[in-house]
Amino acid sequence: MSLVLQLIVYGIATGAIYALIALGYTMVYGIIELINFAHGDIFMIGSMVSIAIFNLLGINSDSHPTGWFLAVAMILSCVGAMLICAVLGVVIERIAYRPLRNAPRLAPLISAIGVSLILEDVGKLWKGNTYIPFPQIFPNITYKAGAISFSSINVFVLVVALLLMVALNWLITRTRIGRAMRAVAQDRDAAALMGVNVNRIISTTFFIGAALAGAAGFIYGLQYGSTIFTLGFNLGLVAFTAAVLGGIGNIVGAMVGGILIGIIEALATLIPPTVLPHGGSAWSRAILFGILILILIFRPAGLLGQQTPEKV
Amino acid sequence: MSMRLLKFPDERETRLLFVKWLVALLIPVLAFTLWDGESILNNTLLTLFTGFTVEGVTTIGFVLSTVFVLIFYAVTFALAGYFLAADSGRRSMIELWIDVVIFTLVPMLLVILTTSLVVGLALCIVVWPIYFWVRKRVVAALHYAPPDPLDEVMELSPAQQDALKDRGRSGGFWFGTAFSLIWLVIDLVYLFSGGLPTPVLIFVILRTILFPVFGLLLGQLGGELALRRTLGALQKKADAKDKNAPAVDLESEIKSLSPTRAREEVKELVPNDQPMRSRGAQLFYLALLAAFVLLYPALDPLLFSFGTVGRISGFADAGYYVILALGLNIVVGFAGLLDLGYVAFFAIGAYTWALIGSGQFTVLTGLQVNPQVWPWLFWPVLILSACVAAFWGVLLGIPTLRLRGDYLAIVTLGFGEIIPIIFLQMDKYTNGTNGVVGIFSPHFPGINWTTFTPVPYYYLILALIVLLIFINLRLRDSRLGRAWIAIREDEIAAASSGINLANTKLFAFGAGAFFSGIAGAYHAAKVGNVTPDAFSYNDSIIYLAMVVIGGLGSIPGVIVGALVVYAVNQLILAQLDTMAADPSSVLHIVKVLAPTFTFDSIRNLIFGTILVTVMLFRPEGLIPSARRRRELHHVDQGQDVEVGSLDVPPGTPGFESEIRVE
Numbered sequence: 014m015s016l017v018l019q020l021i022v023y024g025i026a027t028g029a030i031y032a033l034i035a036l037g038y039t040m041v042y043g044i045i046e047l048i049n050f051a052h053g054d055i056f057m058i059g060s061m062v063s064i065a066i067f068n069l070l071g072i073n074s075d076s077h078p079t080g081w082f083l084a085v086a087m088i089l090s091c092v093g094a095m096l097i098c099a100v101l102g103v104v105i106e107r108i109a110y111r112p113l114r115n116a117p118r119l120a121p122l123i124s125a126i127g128v129s130l131i132l133e134d135v136g137k138l139w140k141g142n143t144y145i146p147f148p149q150i151f152p153n154i155t156y157k158a159g160a161i162s163f164s165s166i167n168v169f170v171l172v173v174a175l176l177l178m179v180a181l182n183w184l185i186t187r188t189r190i191g192r193a194m195r196a197v198a199q200d201r202d203a204a205a206l207m208g209v210n211v212n213r214i215i216s217t218t219f220f221i222g223a224a225l226a227g228a229a230g231f232i233y234g235l236q237y238g239s240t241i242f243t244l245g246f247n248l249g250l251v252a253f254t255a256a257v258l259g260g261i262g263n264i265v266g267a268m269v270g271g272i273l274i275g276i277i278e279a280l281a282t283l284i285p286p287t288v289l290p291h292g293g294s295a296w297s298r299a300i301l302f303g304i305l306i307l308i309l310i311f312r313p314a315g316l317l318g319q320q321t322p323e324k325v
Numbered sequence: 326m327s328m329r330l331l332k333f334p335d336e337r338e339t340r341l342l343f344v345k346w347l348v349a350l351l352i353p354v355l356a357f358t359l360w361d362g363e364s365i366l367n368n369t370l371l372t373l374f375t376g377f378t379v380e381g382v383t384t385i386g387f388v389l390s391t392v393f394v395l396i397f398y399a400v401t402f403a404l405a406g407y408f409l410a411a412d413s414g415r416r417s418m419i420e421l422w423i424d425v426v427i428f429t430l431v432p433m434l435l436v437i438l439t440t441s442l443v444v445g446l447a448l449c450i451v452v453w454p455i456y457f458w459v460r461k462r463v464v465a466a467l468h469y470a471p472p473d474p475l476d477e478v479m480e481l482s483p484a485q486q487d488a489l490k491d492r493g494r495s496g497g498f499w500f501g502t503a504f505s506l507i508w509l510v511i512d513l514v515y516l517f518s519g520g521l522p523t524p525v526l527i528f529v530i531l532r533t534i535l536f537p538v539f540g541l542l543l544g545q546l547g548g549e550l551a552l553r554r555t556l557g558a559l560q561k562k563a564d565a566k567d568k569n570a571p572a573v574d575l576e577s578e579i580k581s582l583s584p585t586r587a588r589e590e591v592k593e594l595v596p597n598d599q600p601m602r603s604r605g606a607q608l609f610y611l612a613l614l615a616a617f618v619l620l621y622p623a624l625d626p627l628l629f630s631f632g633t634v635g636r637i638s639g640f641a642d643a644g645y646y647v648i649l650a651l652g653l654n655i656v657v658g659f660a661g662l663l664d665l666g667y668v669a670f671f672a673i674g675a676y677t678w679a680l681i682g683s684g685q686f687t688v689l690t691g692l693q694v695n696p697q698v699w700p701w702l703f704w705p706v707l708i709l710s711a712c713v714a715a716f717w718g719v720l721l722g723i724p725t726l727r728l729r730g731d732y733l734a735i736v737t738l739g740f741g742e743i744i745p746i747i748f749l750q751m752d753k754y755t756n757g758t759n760g761v762v763g764i765f766s767p768h769f770p771g772i773n774w775t776t777f778t779p780v781p782y783y784y785l786i787l788a789l790i791v792l793l794i795f796i797n798l799r800l801r802d803s804r805l806g807r808a809w810i811a812i813r814e815d816e817i818a819a820a821s822s823g824i825n826l827a828n829t830k831l832f833a834f835g836a837g838a839f840f841s842g843i844a845g846a847y848h849a850a851k852v853g854n855v856t857p858d859a860f861s862y863n864d865s866i867i868y869l870a871m872v873v874i875g876g877l878g879s880i881p882g883v884i885v886g887a888l889v890v891y892a893v894n895q896l897i898l899a900q901l902d903t904m905a906a907d908p909s910s911v912l913h914i915v916k917v918l919a920p921t922f923t924f925d926s927i928r929n930l931i932f933g934t935i936l937v938t939v940m941l942f943r944p945e946g947l948i949p950s951a952r953r954r955r956e957l958h959h960v961d962q963g964q965d966v967e968v969g970s971l972d973v974p975p976g977t978p979g980f981e982s983e984i985r986v987e
Contacts, residue, residue: 048731109937113944118730119663120944123873126866127936134930246862250738257735290750299746302739309732310724 028275037222043262053249059230102223136242147234260318406547409496497544644786652840661813666741674845703767718838760856876946
């Protein structure tokens with residue numbers, strides 16, 4: 014039992030990262046109905062940018078900064094990654110998606126796939142094709158609550174993710190920009206008639222989504238200690254599954270979906286090799302997709318999505 | 326046949342026409358002759374009649390190459406006749422000559438300069454759009470308005486038809502004469518400077534006499550074929566088709582179409598403004614292409630001096646991409662079901678033959694496998710893998726039936742991920758990460774067929790491609806095909822018209838998976854081993870890119886798309902790397918400036934850029950289906966919206982009005 018709870022705790026920590034990435038996917042889909050395949054790769058670039066900023070500040074994998082310097086470095090790295098990813102997201106939207114806004118559905122999708130491939134190669138050319146260590150500078154203290162142990166890094170990751178999610182929720186529900194974003198997502202032409210600058214709102218959406226992915230890159234590096242250029246595709250797919258699970262276009266759904274996926278992935282390791290060859294951990298992606306497919310068969314709108322009838 | 330023929334035409338217009346086409350055709354023919362044609366013919370003669378041998382080339386190879394060269398000349402003679410008969414004479418000479426140079430000389434030059442077929446052609450694909458763009462600018466700057474094609478739509482009187490036939494005949498004759506004379510002069514230069522071996526001398530004399538004769542006969546053929554496409558002949562064909570159908574007046578039908586539509590219909594008619602682009606000429610091009618592709622293994626060692634086996638092996642590998650593109654074209658192009666996990670069915674097909682046709686079969690069932698007898702099973706298992714893959718296609722299609730667009734894509738993506746994981750983890754049956762090795766090549770009576778002999782594989786894949794193109798065409802033009810297109814355009818409307826959505830979609834998945842099953846079994850046999858990590862999401866994207874770049878729903882388009890994507894992905898970058906490593910080539914500068922740089926490492930970068938660029942500038946693909954082009958480029962260069970004729974009853978044979986409804 015305590016093993017299960019332990020796994021759930023790990024799952025929540027991982028799931029928070031998935032949730033942050035899933036938010037970007039769901040926001041973009043909600044507003045322009047495009048699966049942004051490049052989003053996972055923005056996350057990967059974010060983690061690499063964090064490493065680069067650390068290196069600029071003189072911190073590499075075996076440094077041990079403390080105190081103010083540590084705090085400043087972490088803030089700089091996180092904010093820097095967020096900003097650069099945000100700008101990258103906006104640039105991608107301008108170049109690769111905006112001209113195709115009125116094209117048939119397949120064109121921006123293929124374009125997104127093209128951008129994803131480009132970003133992967135950029136990552137590979139920049140940092141090579143092996144695992145790159147992320148400076149493990151956050152003090153790693155293990156806490157115990159009964160039989161369950163978790164580290165301070167997990168707590169930090171969770172706190173950062175929750176803060177960002179709360180901030181996003183506040184932005185969407187309580188500000189004018191958020192209202193404009195919801196309006197454009199609901200009906201683009203009506204929003205334009207209401208005086209919303211649709212282009213700017215779409216760019217803002219990409220800005221925010223990509224910033225969240227950048228933050229996710231930063232905390233991923235802190236938690237797992239390394240990054241690689243194929244990270245974006247792998248995690249991006251899982252995060253997209255989370256977004257669909259929660260109901261695509263739905264912000265809270267993405268958060269819930271992300272955490273759920275994290276928990277499911279953790280619990281899947283419990284499956285013994287007698288049921289599935291090599292045990293559940295080797296099959297985690299297959300299980301994930303299996304669950305996605307089941308959800309889509311029985312509840313296509315996702316857990317929290319609304320069933321919208323298709324109008325003729 | 327009168328002696329009048331042998332006099333060069335004296336009316337000024339016809340004379341100019343002759344000059345125009347003779348020069349236009351002589352340019353590529355002479356270029357080809359001087360490049361390789363002459364050497365192939367001479368070498369064949371020497372091999373046959375003296376003891377001359379060339380390393381790496383068999384006598385059969387020479388003979389087959391000669392056959393190709395002769396077919397090339399025959400097609401050119403016939404084309405000379407066809408063009409002269411079919412041309413209306415309104416386009417200028419210079420324009421035609423520039424076109425010919427750009428489309429025939431430039432590829433030859435680039436292939437020679439880069440000593441590589443693939444890189445040369447790839448550079449062409451870069452050069453041609455630039456030419457088109459420059460041409461568009463020049464045309465706009467000169468305010469040149471091309472003549473209206475509709476002016477040519479008229480019945481030809483029998484006298485005019487005879488005149489055309491004569492023109493064709495004498496066109497072929499004069500082309501044959503001019504060509505053989507010029508070649509004679511070139512050979513005389515050789516004779517006086519170094520002497521020619523006897524067989525070649527005899528050939529020169531024979532050729533000078535015979536080519537005008539062949540020109541005459543083939544020119545007549547070309548002229549006759551041109552005459553079959555005059556308005557009168559087409560009218561007769563339409564009239565003869567169905568006695569009970571209402572009388573069809575082609576001329577007034579064409580005149581009542583909108584300009585864009587009329588231009589398409591008129592491309593087939595004779596007389597024609599641009600006979601090089603007409604459908605009649607396309608038949609000749611296809612014949613030449615078919616001869617080239619069929620005889621390529623014999624030609625390759627003579628065109629390029631080394632690397633034949635590697636190149637043919639590469640093309641044999643490219644073949645399965647074509648089959649995959651054709652299959653995915655059914656799912657994505659015809660039925661509009663976005664499938665991102667197509668590699669799963671490919672894997673299923675590959676593993677089917679891998680598990681049956683190798684030592685793994687012994688592991689699975691305990692039966693001993695006789696390596697002499699077992700490979701014969703390849704032929705039935707080819708069909709079996711296709712059926713197994715089709716079965717799984719239907720099975721994996723069932724969950725997707727209620728899903729729209731992007732959700733469908735994600736579910737198929739999921740299956741594309743799950744199936745290779747299954748193959749990886751069930752290693753009791755599939756041998757896990759190490760995969761299945763030692764897969765048998767097929768056996769065929771009289772042919773030595775192993776993994777290292779690419780030529781039988783080349784012909785096998787050619788046969789499979791031809792068969793599958795035929796199946797694809799029949800599917801597209803059947804009720805099922807039209808049902809797929811209806812579903813793609815509007816599901817709800819299709820369902821309201823009585824189409825069973827579930828069955829049709831499942832059929833689409835099944836048919837697409839059938840094609841990939843065949844490709845999978847072929848690939849397993851060719852490569853000889855199958856591992857789960859050979860099938861990944863990246864491959865699914867490549868297949869999708871092939872279909873989209875080529876042109877969704879268009880069969881020639883996806884074939885070209887498959888070849889282009891394969892070339893970019895596998896061939897071009899590897900060739901660029903080999904060229905950069907060679908100190909004598911231009912590209913070596915790159916190696917000097919950045920020693921660790923390889924072109925191969927930026928493959929995804931280039932591929933991704935190509936994808937984005939194609940989507941931004943030509944989303945309908947390289948060779949779009951006619952329907953798609955109309956969808957994506959509504960406004961036709963300043964033409965006003967025209968309402969097509971509403972008086973013609975629907976269901977008139979071979980007819981489609983374009984009505985824009987705002």
